[in-house]
Amino acid sequence: MTTTRDVEEEAFYHEAALNAAWTGARLAIGGLSFLFGAFAFAYFYLQSSNSHGKWFPAGSIPPHMWTGATIMGLIVGSALIQSAGLQRIKAGAKRPWTVAALAALLLGLAAVALQIQELLVLPFQPAASGFASVFVGFYPVALVVWLSAMIWLEILFMRARSIPAISFVEQPPTYGEAFNVQRFQASLSSFTVVWNYLAAVTFIFWVLFYVR
Secondary structure, three states: OOOHHHHHHHHHHHHHHHHHHHHHHHHHHHHHHHHHHHHHHHHHHHHHHOHHHOOOOOOOOOOOHHHHHHHHHHHHHHHHHHHHHHHHHHOOOHHHHHHHHHHHHHHHHHHHHHHHHHHHOOOOOOOOOHHHHHHHHHHHHHHHHHHHHHHHHHHHHHHHHOOOHHHHOOOOOOHHHHHHHHHHHHHHHHHHHHHHHHHHHHHHHHHHHHOO
8 A cells, every 4th residue: 555655755766866867967968078078189289289290191181071971960960850859749749759769860870870881991090190090089989979879769769669648648647657757758858968969069070070
């Protein structure tokens, strides 16, 4: 038999779970900022020092502009579609979010596949120049982070399948079901914030590496 104390404890842990989702997202963004900030520092330091003209020596072949633009466009497009889908599910429409999440997932995975292909056929060796070293250091790391984000989205996609669509429109009949919906929405919002952040980082580094 459920007592008032049990309900209060369940509500307390539920609130803690919601706060943990947002705290985790903020910590992830903070940690990733340090990670990507290291590459940004290396980029500008090596470019400004240009020791012995080895930052980008004459005759060096840059990475293909359109490949980089396509990868960046896929990531940014995925983030925009996911953001639009989040607004739809917050409004109670589960099916439009499902379609948007699937599209965002496919775009993200396409970016991962294209990035792998680009790294396999680079027109320069990893240690050919300062530019090459930072490029080859950054994109494999970004690749792992993108793939991890897509795994996160896939988990959310599968979680949503067990939640009835009506639960996003009307208050579920039990506290447990209501808490489940709220935790899912908090996790989805947290993912969207992190994915949008990664899209912004991807755009910034595309400008650095490709728009020279």
